[in-house]
Amino acid sequence: MTKTEEQANEMPATKRKLVEAMIRIVLERGFASAGVEQICAEAGVTKGAFFHYFKSKEDAGRAALVAWGALGMSIYSPVRNDPSQDPLEQMDALFDVMIGLAERGGDPLCCMVGMTAQETARMSSGLREACDAQFVAWVELVGGILADAKRVHPPRVDFDPEEVAWLLHSVWQGSMLIAKTRPDSTVIVRNLQHAQAYMKALFSGRLSTPSCKVEPISPADC
Amino acid sequence: MTKTEEQANEMPATKRKLVEAMIRIVLERGFASAGVEQICAEAGVTKGAFFHYFKSKEDAGRAALVAWGALGMSIYSPVRNDPSQDPLEQMDALFDVMIGLAERGGDPLCCMVGMTAQETARMSSGLREACDAQFVAWVELVGGILADAKRVHPPRVDFDPEEVAWLLHSVWQGSMLIAKTRPDSTVIVRNLQHAQAYMKALFSGRLSTPSCKVEPISPADC
Amino acid sequence: MTKTEEQANEMPATKRKLVEAMIRIVLERGFASAGVEQICAEAGVTKGAFFHYFKSKEDAGRAALVAWGALGMSIYSPVRNDPSQDPLEQMDALFDVMIGLAERGGDPLCCMVGMTAQETARMSSGLREACDAQFVAWVELVGGILADAKRVHPPRVDFDPEEVAWLLHSVWQGSMLIAKTRPDSTVIVRNLQHAQAYMKALFSGRLSTPSCKVEPISPADC
Amino acid sequence: MTKTEEQANEMPATKRKLVEAMIRIVLERGFASAGVEQICAEAGVTKGAFFHYFKSKEDAGRAALVAWGALGMSIYSPVRNDPSQDPLEQMDALFDVMIGLAERGGDPLCCMVGMTAQETARMSSGLREACDAQFVAWVELVGGILADAKRVHPPRVDFDPEEVAWLLHSVWQGSMLIAKTRPDSTVIVRNLQHAQAYMKALFSGRLSTPSCKVEPISPADC
DNA sequence: ACAAACGGGACCACCCGTTCGT
DNA sequence: ACGAACGGGTGGTCCCGTTTGT
Numbered sequence: 029m030t031k032t033e034e035q036a037n038e039m040p041a042t043k044r045k046l047v048e049a050m051i052r053i054v055l056e057r058g059f060a061s062a063g064v065e066q067i068c069a070e071a072g073v074t075k076g077a078f079f080h081y082f083k084s085k086e087d088a089g090r091a092a093l094v095a096w097g098a099l100g101m102s103i104y105s106p107v108r109n110d111p112s113q114d115p116l117e118q119m120d121a122l123f124d125v126m127i128g129l130a131e132r133g134g135d136p137l138c139c140m141v142g143m144t145a146q147e148t149a150r151m152s153s154g155l156r157e158a159c160d161a162q163f164v165a166w167v168e169l170v171g172g173i174l175a176d177a178k179r180v181h182p183p184r185v186d187f188d189p190e191e192v193a194w195l196l197h198s199v200w201q202g203s204m205l206i207a208k209t210r211p212d213s214t215v216i217v218r219n220l221q222h223a224q225a226y227m228k229a230l231f232s233g234r235l236s237t238p239s240c241k242v243e244p245i246s247p248a249d250c
Numbered sequence: 251m252t253k254t255e256e257q258a259n260e261m262p263a264t265k266r267k268l269v270e271a272m273i274r275i276v277l278e279r280g281f282a283s284a285g286v287e288q289i290c291a292e293a294g295v296t297k298g299a300f301f302h303y304f305k306s307k308e309d310a311g312r313a314a315l316v317a318w319g320a321l322g323m324s325i326y327s328p329v330r331n332d333p334s335q336d337p338l339e340q341m342d343a344l345f346d347v348m349i350g351l352a353e354r355g356g357d358p359l360c361c362m363v364g365m366t367a368q369e370t371a372r373m374s375s376g377l378r379e380a381c382d383a384q385f386v387a388w389v390e391l392v393g394g395i396l397a398d399a400k401r402v403h404p405p406r407v408d409f410d411p412e413e414v415a416w417l418l419h420s421v422w423q424g425s426m427l428i429a430k431t432r433p434d435s436t437v438i439v440r441n442l443q444h445a446q447a448y449m450k451a452l453f454s455g456r457l458s459t460p461s462c463k464v465e466p467i468s469p470a471d472c
Numbered sequence: 473m474t475k476t477e478e479q480a481n482e483m484p485a486t487k488r489k490l491v492e493a494m495i496r497i498v499l500e501r502g503f504a505s506a507g508v509e510q511i512c513a514e515a516g517v518t519k520g521a522f523f524h525y526f527k528s529k530e531d532a533g534r535a536a537l538v539a540w541g542a543l544g545m546s547i548y549s550p551v552r553n554d555p556s557q558d559p560l561e562q563m564d565a566l567f568d569v570m571i572g573l574a575e576r577g578g579d580p581l582c583c584m585v586g587m588t589a590q591e592t593a594r595m596s597s598g599l600r601e602a603c604d605a606q607f608v609a610w611v612e613l614v615g616g617i618l619a620d621a622k623r624v625h626p627p628r629v630d631f632d633p634e635e636v637a638w639l640l641h642s643v644w645q646g647s648m649l650i651a652k653t654r655p656d657s658t659v660i661v662r663n664l665q666h667a668q669a670y671m672k673a674l675f676s677g678r679l680s681t682p683s684c685k686v687e688p689i690s691p692a693d694c
Numbered sequence: 695m696t697k698t699e700e701q702a703n704e705m706p707a708t709k710r711k712l713v714e715a716m717i718r719i720v721l722e723r724g725f726a727s728a729g730v731e732q733i734c735a736e737a738g739v740t741k742g743a744f745f746h747y748f749k750s751k752e753d754a755g756r757a758a759l760v761a762w763g764a765l766g767m768s769i770y771s772p773v774r775n776d777p778s779q780d781p782l783e784q785m786d787a788l789f790d791v792m793i794g795l796a797e798r799g800g801d802p803l804c805c806m807v808g809m810t811a812q813e814t815a816r817m818s819s820g821l822r823e824a825c826d827a828q829f830v831a832w833v834e835l836v837g838g839i840l841a842d843a844k845r846v847h848p849p850r851v852d853f854d855p856e857e858v859a860w861l862l863h864s865v866w867q868g869s870m871l872i873a874k875t876r877p878d879s880t881v882i883v884r885n886l887q888h889a890q891a892y893m894k895a896l897f898s899g900r901l902s903t904p905s906c907k908v909e910p911i912s913p914a915d916c
Numbered sequence: 917a918c919a920a921a922c923g924g925g926a927c928c929a930c931c932c933g934t935t936c937g938t
Numbered sequence: 939a940c941g942a943a944c945g946g947g948t949g950g951t952c953c954c955g956t957t958t959g960t
Contacts, residue, residue, distance in 0.1 A: 042917075058369040060282035064954060076919045079955065135372070142427055146368040147280040149430035150357065160431035185457045194428065194437050195444045199417070202424020205364055206416065208371035209382035215416050222417045226448045226457075235407045235451045264943075286928060297929090298945045307928065486939075502813040504726035508932060520941045523933065579816070586871055590812040591724040593874035594801065604875035629901045638872065638881050639888045643861070646868020649808055650860065652815035653826035659860050666861045670892045670901075679851045679895045708921075730950060741951085742923045751950065 043081045043091075045071040050092040054140055059089060059147050059155075089144065090158045096140040097162040103129075104169055115177035116231065122170065123224045126200065130216035136207040137216060139200075146205075167193040177231070184233030192227065199223045265303045265313075267293040272314040276362055281311060281369045281377075311366065312380045318362045319384040325351075326391060337399035338453070344392065345446045348422065352438035358429040359438060361422075368427075389415040399453070406455030414449065421445045487525045487535075489515040494536040498584055503533060503591045503599075533588065534602045540584045541606040547573075548613060559621035560675065566614065567668045570644065574660035580651040581660060583644075590649075611637040621675070628677030636671065643667045709747045709757075711737040716758040720806055725755060725813045725821075755810065756824040762806045763828040769795075770835060781843035782897065788836065789890045792866065796882035802873040803882060805866075812871075833859040843897070850899030858893065865889045 039047070049071035053062040064085055068078050082088035107121040130137050145159040167190060174189035199219050207213040229235045261269070271293035275284040286307055290300050304310035329343040352359050367381040389412060396411035421441055429435040451457040483491070493515035497506040508529055512522050526532035551565040574581050589603040611634060618633035643663055651657040673679045705713070715737035719728040730751055734744050748754035773787040796803050811825040833856060840855035865885055873879040895901045 040917085056372055058280075058282055058373070060280060060369070061373065063952075065952085074919050075955085077917075080917065083955095085954070143368050145431050146360075146365050146427055147282070150277075151279055151283065156431050163428060163431060185459050187459075191440055192444070195421070195441050198424035198428050198437070198441050199420055200424065201427050202420035202422065205368055205423050205427065206385060206420050209367050209378050209385060215420065218413055219417050219420050222414070222448070226444070226451075229448075229451055229457045233457055235448075235455055235457060237407050237409075262943080285926080287926090296945055297947090298931095299943075301929065301931095302943060305929090484939085499816075501817055502724075502726055504724060504813075505817065507930075509930085518941050519933085521939070524939060527933095529932070582812075587812050589875050590804075590809050590871055591726070595723055595727065600875050607872060607875060629903050631903075635884055636888070639865070639885050642868035642872050642881065642885050643865055644868065645871050646864035646866065649812055649867050649871065650829060650864050653811050653822050653829060659864070662857055663861045663864050666858070666892070670888070670895075673892075673895055673901045677901055679892075679899055679901060681851050681853075706921080729948080731948085740923050741925090742953095743921075745951070745953095746921060749951095 040081075042071075042073055042077050044095075046073065046078060046081060046088065047092050047095045050088055051096055051140055054089070054092065054143065055138060059144050064088075086152055086154055089148075089155055093141060093144060093155070093158040093162055097165055100162070101165065101169070104166065108169065108173060115173050115180055116228075118173050119170075119177065119227060120224075122173070123220055127217050127220050130203075130207075130213075130220065136204070136210070136213040138204050138208060142201045142204060163197060166197055170196055174227075181231050183231045185230050187230050192230065196223055196227070262303075264293075264295055264299050267295060268300060268303060268310065269314050269317045272310055273318055273362055276311070276314065276365065277360060281366050286310075308374055308376055311370075311377055315363060315366060315377070315380040315384055319387055322384070323387065323391070326388070330391065330395060337395050337402055338450075340395050341392075341399065341449060342446075344395070345442055349439050349442050352425075352429075352435075352442065358426070358432070358435040360426050360430055364423045364426060385419060388419055392418055396449075403453050405453045407452050409452050414452065418445055418449070484525075486515075486517055486521050490517065490522055490525060490532065491536050491539045494532055495540055495584055498533070498536065498587065499582060503588050508532075530596055530598055533592075533599055537585060537588060537599070537602040537606055541609055544606070545609065545613070548610070552613065552617060559617050559624055560672075562617050563614075563621065563671065564668075566617070567664055571661050571664050574647075574651075574657075574664065580648070580654070580657040582648050582652060586645045586648060607641060610641055614640055618671075625675050627675045629674050631674050636674065640667055640671070706747075708737075708739055708743050711739060712744055712747060712754065713758050713761045716754055717762055717806055720755070720758065720809065721804060725810050730754075752818055752820055755814075755821055759807060759810060759821070759824040759828055763831055766828070767831065767835070770832070774835065774839060781839050781846055782894075784839050785836075785843065785893065786890075788839070789886055793883050793886050796869075796873075796879075796886065802870070802876070802879040804870050804874060808867045808870060829863060832863055836862055840893075847897050849897045851896050853896050858896065862889055862893070 046067065050062065050067045053067050053070055056062075064075060064078055067088075068075050071077075078088065082091065103125060104122065107118050107125060110118075113121075141159050141162040144155055145163075148155040149159065150156075171190040171193035174187075174192055178187075178189060199222075203216040203219040207216050225236055268289065272284065272289045275289050275292055278284075286297060286300055289310075290297050300310070304313065325347060326344065329340050329347060332340075335343075363381050363384040366377055367385075370377040371381065372378075393412040393415035396409075396414055400409075400411060421444075425438040425441040429438050447458055490511065494506065494511045497511050497514055500506075508519060508522055511532075512519050515521075522532065526535065547569060548566065551562050551569060554562075557565075585603050585606045588599055589607075592599040593603065594600075615634040615637035618631075618636055622631075622633060643666075647660040647663040651660050669680055712733065716728065716733045719733050719736055722728075730741060730744055733754075734741050744754065748757065769791060770788065773784050773791060776784075779787075807825050807828045810821055811829075814821040815825065816822075837856040837859035840853075840858055844853075844855060865888075869882040869885040873882050891902055
């Protein structure tokens with residue numbers, strides 16, 4: 029159990045309710061339009077509690093970003109947990125997870141970090157850095173897998189693992205952004221498949237058709 | 251000259267000043283935090299004028315999105331204007347334009363449509379649709395080039411032009427999003443180069459190393 | 473044709489449309505909540521026209537009160553037009569007219585003068601006096617009939633015709649006021665029947681049961 | 695002590711100051727023209743306090759109507775408190791109270807409920823119902839006395855007590871309305887005397903001259 | 917640890933009236 | 939005679955944060 033998760037678990041119930049409520053409201057209305065009072069109502073507490081645990085709305089936003097990131101890590105990081113696995117299969121598992129999230133019904137998938145970054149990056153260095161930290165965490169996870177993969181499967185086209193991880197995260201964030209305006213929100217899945225195809229092509233040197241979902245790497249391929 | 255551009259040019263000076271001021275403020279602070287009063291101050295007019303031309307802040311936002319889109323089109327669409335050109339070269343030109351924008355100094359590049367979409371898509375159907383329309387316009391432009399390119403250069407890997415255009419736009423938007431939090435904002439350029447490499451690989455079937463900038467497809471190249 | 477009616481007829485079309493629109497909006501929303509712009513929209517003109525004909529909203533309100541009064545007179549005064557008639561029958565005819573108005577379907581009956589008086593009497597002497605003038609006009613009409621009636625039918629209980637006319641007008645206004653809040657708006661009719669019974673009792677000295685509608689005075693009756 | 699009165703007494707000081715200030719301002723300027731800021735200034739508190747206690751101006755208006763009604767009841771209802779009294783004498787006491795209010799100096803007497811009903815009945819169902827509730831309370835009080843009176847003094851002319859109570863309230867409201875525009879505001883008193891005479895005539899069958907104030911019913915009287 | 921009262925300042929929207937043009 | 943542009947002020951609402959009291 030990491031430090032961050034411990035923090036999350038150690039949170040008093042009221043504080044956790046506030047953080048979770050803030051995440052819901054920010055996902056729905058954006059950071060600026062998420063009123064403190066509304067967050068408290070959603071959490072079922074009063075402002076007294078809010079300003080007891082957080083010195084400002086921005087402070088609460090930072091805590092919510094950390095909690096959101098921890099939630100994300102609890103979803104993404106299991107793909108790395110089986111060290112016997114081929115790192116490329118770990119990447120496939122990661123794409124499966126992301127596609128699975130995207131195919132869930134309901135409102136189009138979206139990310140609190142991406143939203144908060146867009147809204148507040150230029151106004152609040154605190155929130156900007158909190159967002160960046162979450163981006164970096166994702167990129168380090170994925171960059172690590174890719175670095176491992178490079179060692180196991182020497183790629184045909186050389187690439188910087190971290191750079192590609194940033195690319196993948198950009199596709200991920202950009203897809204969620206665009207899905208928010210689209211009547212059919214299948215863009216995310218299709219974009220992820222293209223990204224997956226690209227990643228595989230980095231290793232194999234050849235591009236397989238991306239539209240056939242979850243195409244495993246075949247021996248001849250690399 | 252399209253209808254939209256004409257409208258923009260026909261705008262009374264005060265209205266245009268308001269739209270331009272709104273774009274600046276929204277880019278800086280986001281939609282919700284962009285106060286009407288502040289917009290008016292930036293434009294050098296009074297609130298009376300604002301509510302003479304727009305029935306609400308949202309209405310002004312829609313107008314600003316259209317103006318922003320027109321501005322974008324005036325930058326992007328020239329790449330299509332030389333019909334003698336190879337569509338793949340038009341794509342190269344497009345990437346050059348985007349990379350050029352990204353390499354400009356100052357604040358990291360960002361897009362009013364992407365910002366407004368993130369903030370308001372779930373709260374205001376009017377703004378969501380206005381954003382979507384701008385996304386669609388970009389995708390139609392690029393999708394058109396890609397469709398032409400498919401006719402001229404039968405691709406090794408079949409793809410749907412519009413689908414790839416959405417991918418490219420997602421990379422574009424996602425890169426700008428992530429650049430907002432990054433100390434070094436070179437992510438955009440690198441991501442665009444990867445995207446360009448992917449697109450070329452769709453035609454050639456092979457992946458060239460993406461880091462060599464604006465490298466045209468040639469067999470000897472890698 | 474009286475002076476006032478002539479004025480109304482001589483009004484330019486635009487001015488008349490404005491006055492009529494103002495009456496409708498004031499009846500619906502009250503004087504303060506009736507926006508000049510809304511009145512213009514209802515009339516199908518712009519503010520330029522409004523402030524061409526009226527120097528202020530209050531000025532327009534005065535004109536609307538005069539027009540409303542003229543409209544009322546065109547409804548009430550015909551009951552006096554047949555000089556051969558017994559004044560008490562004229563009174564009956566007047567009650568018939570009022571009950572007829574009250575029994576009309578749709579929104580509960582209401583009077584622009586009463587509304588404007590309530591809202592503005594303490595704030596604007598101009599509007600207060602304009603309202604008072606309309607009240608006085610009604611009272612003079614009815615007071616005149618009652619004075620005639622006294623001459624023809626010496627009453628058992630002496631009374632001041634004008635005083636009783638004020639009473640009747642108060643019942644009329646008060647009934648319309650109360651009807652505005654009531655789910656069933658039959659109060660007006662019942663109150664008018666009581667008022668009518670009272671008036672007849674002034675002449676006969678005895679009270680007939682008021683609930684039998686429009687019961688003419690007949691010797692056997694009391 | 696009823697529930698409502700208790701509520702009024704339990705009000706925190708700030709809230710009560712706001713309600714009382716609102717009553718004063720609404721009586722002076724009407725509901726729409728009574729600004730929240732002005733009400734706060736009159737109460738000596740800030741808008742923060744206002745919107746802490748009331749979710750909207752309309753909500754405050756409803757509270758003010760209830761408080762006004764409670765005030766009225768504290769004036770009217772004592773006339774019923776002596777159960778040994780003849781109900782007709784209770785009615786006389788009621789008329790005395792009303793006439794006493796009307797004869798008070800200063801601005802012409804007026805009623806917040808009547809004013810608010812006129813202005814807002816068509817626009818706000820919440821306020822309409824709050825006004826209606828106050829009308830109904832008055833009518834139930836007076837209707838109760840009249841019903842008792844019918845039992846004790848079988849009337850010559852049968853009548854529905856509640857119906858007559860509505861008539862009396864209409865006279866009361868209509869008189870206050872008309873008094874607002876009149877230079878001499880003695881209308882109210884004269885109208886009340888007529889109303890009192892009518893009520894007595896319902897019991898006695900004969901009409902006494904109404905102008906002699908507070909004339910008790912006595913057999914020899916007519 | 918939390919709740920309620922409260923402060924004061926912003927928010928967007930709309931107001932009435934003026935100006936200038938045609 | 940009328941319309942569009944615009945001015946500046948005020949409208950009600952809601953904001954974030956502080957204080958005070960359990």
